[in-house]
Amino acid sequence: MTKRAYNFNAGPAALPLEVLRRAQEEFVEYQGIGMSIMEISHRSAQYEKLNEDTQSLLKELFSIPDGYKTLFLQGGASTQFAMIPMNFLKAGQTAYYVHTGAWASKAIKEAKLIGETAIAASSEADNFTRIPDLSGLQLGDHAAYLHITSNETIGGAQFVQYPDTGSVPLIGDMSSDILCRPVDVSKFAMIYAGAQKNLGPSGVTVVILREDLLQDTPKGIPTMLRYDTHTKGNSLYNTPPVYSVYMVNLVLQWIKENGGVAAMEKRNREKTSLIYQAIDQSGGFYRGVVQPEYRSLMNITFRMENEELEKKFVKESEQHGFVGLKGHRDVGGLRASTYNAVPFEACEALASFMADFQKRNG
Incomplete structure (x- = not known):
């Protein structure tokens, strides 16, 4: 085998060699069905099992409590920047954001297009070289949620501890540090992550969503941009990124096998x-x-x-x-x-x- 590069890419990023080899072995024929996983129907029993097995593996490894839904969506974390305020920021409410750098900035920019948005804390004065102190965090009575970027891929600053937001839903973009360490998922109302850094290849975005957030979703949101569409369809409302989900499954198996x-x-x-x-x-x-x-x-x-x-x-x-x-x-x-x-x-x-x-x- 040719010598592999020392891959320090920011994303798409390195995949485990064992995962690549297994995918290579199964590329032409998946589990004896006479087809590649890329060729099967997403309505088939084989894919439905893969979808459910991947959800179960993530729940086990990340210790996701009952009362949460795991979704496999498309459009990257960048689409979530808009979907979150569309679904959860209602009239008369304010969406709060912690500004920690480039990716937090992009999320804030999208939210401002949707509704009232405020910065709860920022490290901009220190050139984003730290995470702001949130110990005395004060959110307004009409806070829709608090959004944080768990790890800034570009700047290199990472949350050490997550804030206690009480009854205000905490939403975390964990695109570049999901599964790098244990997390108390129950602190969060929602966690989301583009797969292409720690979970698999590009093409799928994982969303872990507390079910109570789905109550009273505004009626004017397009079908594909509604979380309740995807929870009701178990991520199968439309054709999912089948191969990307398959690769996430292999990566999760690798994590489990490695402790x-x-x-x-x-x-x-x-x-x-x-x-x-x-x-x-x-x-x-x-x-x-x-x-x-x-x-x-x-x-x-x-x-x-x-x-x-x-x-x-x-x-x-x-x-x-x-x-x-x-x-x-x-x-x-x-x-x-x-x-x-x-x-x-x-x-x-x-x-x-x-x-x-x-x-x-x-």
Whole structure:
């Protein structure tokens, strides 16, 4: 087999090699039915079983309590930015958002198109290098919900603890850190995540929705943008992204076989600490972007003395088999995305390369 790259892409991102091999084995014929999973009807017994098995696996691994629905939708997390206020922001209410960076900003922008929107807390004054302190959070009497972005993929800041919002529904965009660590799902009224970082390939978005949110959905919402449409249809109202859901199923099986979500967190902390140590022990040659207590387990962002040196770093890293270390075009710098499927050996190799690059250029 050809040598695989050290894949630090931000998304679509690395998938477990074991998952890719199993998908390869089943690509032409799925479980003896004489067809690929991409060829079967989404109304077939085989797909309905896959759909339900994937929901059950996610419920088990993420410890989702009873009273929640798990949906597999399309349009990415970006469509959720609009669907959430359309379904849950009613006249006379205000949607509250915690502004933590680029993805939170996109969610806020969409909500403002739908109804009254307010920023409950922001770290913009600190260039989004931290998560705002929410311990004294005060929401108005007419709060529809509080929305947070659990992990900012571009900036690299991650929530350490989630706020207690009392009776106000808490909604979390966990696109880039779902299943990287255990979470008390009962704190949330809704969690959503594009699959293409920690769950599988692009094409499907997972929504975990508390059923009581579905009461009194406004009548004027188009059919496909209503959560009750998809809960009633069990994600089968229209043709789902069959192959993407299949791949999510394989990834969830891989997580289970490798010790579950708690084991993922242990492994993530061990492998990311290698890169953070390379930054912190460089004497300022590498500079972490985010304040240490809010550093992400999934997206490590750092800078160097100047952009020329960063460009040299990216070019040489590519020559050594590393992919995806260039920072997002909106912020520049460098970024290593260390999702669940990125192996320890890749992080070890990156830390070693960073030390060698510093020795040659410091």
